[in-house]
Amino acid sequence: MSDAAEAIREVRITLPDGAVRAYPAGVTGAGIAESLSKSLSKAAIAATVNGRLTDLSQPITENSAVAIHTIRDEEIALGLIRHDAAHIMARAVQELWPDVKVTIGPVIENGWYYDFDRAEPFTTEDLALIEKKMREIIALRDPVTTEVWDRDRAVRHYEALNEPYKVELVGMIPEGQPIRMYWHGHWQDLCRGPHLAHTGQVPADAFKLMSVAGAYWRGDSDRPMLQRIYGTAFRTKDDLKAHLFRLEEAAKRDHRKLGREMKLFHMQEEAPGMVFWHPEGWTLYRALEDYMRRRLRHAGYKEIRTPQVVDRKLWEASGHWEAYQEHMFLVEVEEEAAKEKRVNALKPMNCPCHVQVYNQGLKSYRDLPLRLAEFGACHRYEPSGSMHGLMRVRGFTQDDAHIFCTEDQIESECAAFIALLSSVYKDLGFEKFDIKLSTRPEVRIGSDETWDKVEGALENAILQVGAPYQVDPGEGAFYGPKLDFKLTDAIGREWQCGTFQVDAQLPERLGAEYVGEDGDKHRPYMLHRAILGSFERFTGVLIEHYAGRFPLWLAPRQVVVAPIVSQANDYADQVVMALRAKGVRAEADLRNEKINYKVREHSLAKVPVILAVGAREVEERTVSIRRLGEQRTEERPVDLAMADLIAEATPPDLARTA
C-alpha cells in the first residue's frame, strides 16, 4: 500500500456519548483527545479502545469505540498511577545504584511493590533518597514510549545489560504474545502496560514508599531472596493522607497492643507462640467458649475430650506423620525412666482421636449423623517467622467437631452448619461473610460420580441457605471438596475462620464403619468443621473488630461502680453485689481518687459502663450511668438501671430463649 493510500484510509471512532467521528487510520488516543479539546488533551492519561485499556500512544487501525480517561476516572487512574510509580521507583533505584538488578513490580491493593536484587540491603534512609529521585523523574515529565520486539532481540538486550531476571521473564512470555518494551525517557523496562502518557502524570505529592522486605524470586523459597520495596500512591495528597490515617487507626486496634493495654494476655520467649491468658482475657475467652458450647449443644453436637499426647502410631495410621512430622511437637520419656520406648506427639489436630471415639462399639446407621465436638487444644510447630500475636500460634484450641454421616446426609448437615455459622457470626457482630467452594483437584481419590454427588450436596446446601458464594475449581483436598468461610470485620478486612470439609479418606485409613439398614458394614463420611477456627485467633479478630470496645456480654469488665465520695462506698458495694448476683461482671472502685481520674482510667481500660455514685445517688437510690465513649451521663433509679444492664449483659442466645 502506498503512503497516499494509507493516508486516505479512515477509521470510525465511536465516543462514549454516542458521537461517531472519522479519523485517519493509525490515530492514537492522544490524537483523538487533542481533537476533542485542548483541556482533555492535557488531562488525558489513557484510553479504553473496544473495552481494552491502552496507552494513549497506541495507534488505532480499525473502527472502534474509544473512551479517553483522565485522573477523574478513579479506578483506572489509581491503577495507572501505581503501575507507573513502580516503574519510576525502579528507574530511581537504578539511577542511584546502577548495579541493582530489576525484576518485577506489580500493582497491589493500595499501591505497588518492586523486587530488586542488590547486594547491600536497602535502608529506611535509602527510601527517602529514592523518593527524592522519583520526584525528580516525575518533574522531567518524560514521555512514555513503547515498541514490540522479537524475543531474541529482547533476550540479547537484557543479556547485554546483565539483567538475568529480565532474561528469564522474556523466556516466560508465551509464544505468540507480543514482547513489549517500554521507555520512561531513557530508562527501559519490560512490561505489558498500559501506562500513563508521561512520568509527570504521577502525582509527586501523593505517593510514599512504605517499607522494605525480603521476598523470594517468583515466590519460590528455593530461589534467591530479593529485596522488595512497597509503595503506596493516590490521586491526591489528601487521599494519601487519608490512607495513612486509616493505617494509623488500624494500628490502634492491633490486638497485640490492646491485649497488653487491656491486660488480656501475654506471650514470652520461653514459650514462643503460646498464650498466657490473664484474668481479663480469659474472661473474654470463656464468654466465647461458653457461648459456643451452648450453640453446639443446641445444634445436636456431643462434646468429648481426647488426649493431648498420643503415640506416633496413630499419626502414622492417619497419614499425618508422613506429611507433617516436622511440624509436630514430640514428647518422649527419658529412656532410663521409660519401661518401653515410645515416641509420642502432642496432637496437632483432633480428628484421628475423634475417629477413635467413634470406633468404640459398633455403630448403626441409626446412630448417624453423629456429631462429636471438642474444644480441642492442639499444638503445631509453626515456622518461627510465621507467628503473629494470637493470629498464628503454636498452641491453640479449635471449636472443632466431626460429623460422621452417610453420603445422603451430607447436604442437610452442610445446610444446618451454614445456618449455625451464620447465626453465630451475627451474634458476634459480623454481618457479612463469603463462602468459597473448593472442588475436585487433578489428583484425587474416589470416582467422578461420587465427587459429582458430594460437590452437588455442598452447592445445594449453600443455595438452600441462600448465602453468597464462589467456586474455586481444583482447590479441594484430594479426599473431598470443602467450604471456606471468610468474614468481614469492622474495617473491611477479611478473615478466614470457618471451614467445612468432606473427608472420605480418614474413615478409610482408621477403619471407621457402621452397620447399614442392609446389615452390611459401610464406611461413613467424616465432615471436619469449625466456625471460629481457633479461639486464640478468633479472640484476636474480635479484639480488632471491636477495637477493644466489646458489646457488654463479651466485655471482660462490664461495669465499674465508682463512688464520688467515700460516704457512697457502702452503696457502691451493694450495687456491685446485686449485679454480681445476676451474673454481671461488676466491680467497685473505692480508691480515694477524684471521679475525673476514675472515669478517665476506666474509659482508657475500655470498661463499657461506669456507674458513678455520690451523696445524691445514695440519697435517691439512683446511679449516674456513663457509657464508654459518650460524654453525657444519665441518672436513673438503681433498680431500673440494673435490670437493663442485666438484660444487656445476657449472651444473645440466652436472650433469645429467655
Add this chain to the structure above:
RNA sequence: GCCGCGUUAGCUCAGCUGGUAGAGCAGCGCUCUUGUAAAGCGAAGGUCGUGGGUUCAAAUCCCUCACGCGGCACCA
C-alpha cells in the same frame, strides 16, 4: 525457615561519632473527700535480651543465639 530491622524501668520512649544510664506515665508512701477523661508532694525503681569478642573503658563497635516486628515462604 529466609531477608531486613529491632530488644534500655511495669508501659511509651531519649541516650550523637565508646567514658558503666534519663524522661513521662504507672506502681509505692504521705496529704487531699473529691460530681464525670489525669489533685499535690516525696522516695524508690534498670545485670541496657543472651553469651562471647575488640578496647584502658561497651547500652553504644564486632560475632553468636533467643525472642519480637515488617514482609516472603509455609499454614493438615
